[in-house]
Amino acid sequence: MTGFLSDLVQYQGLFQMITVLGIGGTFQIGFQISTLTYMSQHVKVFMNETWLERYGYPIQQDNLLFLWSITVSIFGIGGLLGSSGSRYLAVKYGKKKCLLCNNLLMIVAASIMGCSKTAQSFEMILIGRFMCGISAGLCVPLHHQYVGEISPKKLRGFANSTSSFFWSLGKAVGQILGQRELLGSQSLWPMLMASCGFPALVQLVTLPFFPESPPYLLMQKEDQEGCKKAIRQLWGEGHHQAEIDDIMKEKATMKNTKILSVLELVKEPAFRWQLYMIVILTATVQLCGINAIYFYTSEVLQAAGFDERMVSYMTLSIGLSELVAAVVCSSIIERLGRKTLLRGGYWIMGSLLACITVTLSLQDWYFWMPYCSLCLIILFAVVFAVGPGGATVSTRVEIFTLSCRPPAFVIGAVLNWLGVFVIGTTFPFIVERLKHFCFLIFMGVLFTSGMIIHLFLPETKGKSIIEITEEFNKLNFKNKHVPTAPNHVTEDDTFCTRL
Numbered sequence: 001m002t003g004f005l006s007d008l009v010q011y012q013g014l015f016q017m018i019t020v021l022g023i024g025g026t027f028q029i030g031f032q033i034s035t036l037t038y039m040s041q042h043v044k045v046f047m048n049e050t051w052l053e054r055y056g057y058p059i060q061q062d063n064l065l066f067l068w069s070i071t072v073s074i075f076g077i078g079g080l081l082g083s084s085g086s087r088y089l090a091v092k093y094g095k096k097k098c099l100l101c102n103n104l105l106m107i108v109a110a111s112i113m114g115c116s117k118t119a120q121s122f123e124m125i126l127i128g129r130f131m132c133g134i135s136a137g138l139c140v141p142l143h144h145q146y147v148g149e150i151s152p153k154k155l156r157g158f159a160n161s162t163s164s165f166f167w168s169l170g171k172a173v174g175q176i177l178g179q180r181e182l183l184g185s186q187s188l189w190p191m192l193m194a195s196c197g198f199p200a201l202v203q204l205v206t207l208p209f210f211p212e213s214p215p216y217l218l219m220q221k222e223d224q225e226g227c228k229k230a231i232r233q234l235w236g237e238g239h240h241q242a243e244i245d246d247i248m249k250e251k252a253t254m255k256n257t258k259i260l261s262v263l264e265l266v267k268e269p270a271f272r273w274q275l276y277m278i279v280i281l282t283a284t285v286q287l288c289g290i291n292a293i294y295f296y297t298s299e300v301l302q303a304a305g306f307d308e309r310m311v312s313y314m315t316l317s318i319g320l321s322e323l324v325a326a327v328v329c330s331s332i333i334e335r336l337g338r339k340t341l342l343r344g345g346y347w348i349m350g351s352l353l354a355c356i357t358v359t360l361s362l363q364d365w366y367f368w369m370p371y372c373s374l375c376l377i378i379l380f381a382v383v384f385a386v387g388p389g390g391a392t393v394s395t396r397v398e399i400f401t402l403s404c405r406p407p408a409f410v411i412g413a414v415l416n417w418l419g420v421f422v423i424g425t426t427f428p429f430i431v432e433r434l435k436h437f438c439f440l441i442f443m444g445v446l447f448t449s450g451m452i453i454h455l456f457l458p459e460t461k462g463k464s465i466i467e468i469t470e471e472f473n474k475l476n477f478k479n480k481h482v483p484t485a486p487n488h489v490t491e492d493d494t495f496c497t498r499l
Contacts, residue, residue: 010236017210018159022166024203025143028136029077030170035192038178042189044068047122071129076421080135083413086141087406095146096212101470106200109450114194140286141409147211148397150234157333160397161390165326215402239438263409273475274399277457278412284449286419289353289442290384293377321378327387337364337461338391345387353443398460
């Protein structure tokens with residue numbers, strides 16, 4: 001506890017910046033995912049009323065469902081476009097400038113959606129959702145990279161896992177605001193839809209007071225004084241020579257290296273296994289069953305005899321449990337390590353899905369079985385947040401050098417948004433055919449991914465990017481000559497240890 005309090009005082013600038021980045025970063029994704037559920041019925045009614053007023057007859061049910069599906073999926077299409085451009089924008093303008101401009105886009109999108117009811121235009125909702133998707137697709141990879149680059153080695157895992165915490169926080173806040181007593185009513189849903197502009201406004205006002213990431217300033221801008229000033233602002237006064245040496249070593253290896261494009265990264269054999277890992281981690285998040293769990297929560301609660309209002313509150317309790325678990329992940333990730341949390345989390349989640357499949361199969365046989373299903377669902381969400389939810393983000397940041405981190409995050413983000421779109425369109429049909437036995441598919445994915453992580457992913461806890469790269473080189477260049485990177489820092493590249 002004493003060590004934590006001392007770190008809290010020394011690294012107060014870092015913790016403040018992590019908060020600012022989180023509010024305008026993954027918080028937005030969780031918030032928009034959760035609020036959409038509470039707005040669905042109100043938006044459908046609004047679309048029907050608008051159609052009736054325009055054309056004199058109500059919209060056909062098939063057309064209404066099509067409009068609503070477009071409203072949901074267009075967010076993912078925007079996210080795909082935004083994430084695709086994140087690499088170019090981050091390299092050209094820096095992460096700080098990109099995030100500031102991105103906040104303006106989110107505020108404009110929120111304003112358009114908030115005025116849709118007054119303007120009697122559901123098209124404004126579609127435009128706003130598309131713009132929100134672009135903004136979200138851009139901010140998430142920037143958030144992950146930014147947090148990873150501003151953190152010292154001993155706090156890197158904690159800092160990276162906060163992305164998962166803010167995602168859970170956004171989801172919980174959205175669930176709270178979406179209650180009928182607050183903004184989830186028939187009259188106030190436009191305010192709920194527009195409320196995504198407030199976190200963007202907070203980041204827009206506060207982020208200018210914080211620096212660009214030290215590695216970016218040193219490697220891309222050749223600004224040693226700016227790098228030292230940024231480290232001093234974020235990490236406080238003290239000896240940070242070890243971290244500085246790591247940055248300088250990475251710079252030494254990059255002297256004749258440019259920021260790779262996506263195609264160049266895919267073709268580069270030195271990063272083959274890193275790419276395998278990011279594909280596996282991204283695909284597993286999409287196919288771990290967490291979305292299916294949330295889909296079945298309402299069904300399980302209704303089967304247990306709870307009324308609709310109680311179902312809403314109990315769904316909120318699952319979101320709050322996940323938020324608490326994300327806090328736990330931030331506190332234990334540096335002790336247990338990323339590999340342990342990923343591997344153990346996958347296997348525990350797979351076992352829980354097997355149990356959930358059994359309890360759902362038997363819920364009509366015993367009156368108490370739905371309660372068992374509910375407990376298992378809550379436990380599943382908690383395990384996801386404690387383990388893979390936070391460790392996935394941290395691992396993706398740590399296994400790539402600065403030269404290939406932007407294109408790597410583009411690949412991960414594109415895969416993630418494609419997964420959102422594909423799962424969103426196919427999952428209802430899977431559920432219709434397989435019912436709760438669809439969990440068996442997710443269970444197989446979890447156990448397979450856990451075994452791959454166990455066999456091939458090196459532990460990144462407490463290691464520099466150079467050390468992690470050397471671990472991956474054993475896989476990338478098996479039975480081949482391994483390129484050696486400079487393991488020293490020249491005298492010209494060093495600067496003072498006392499900041």
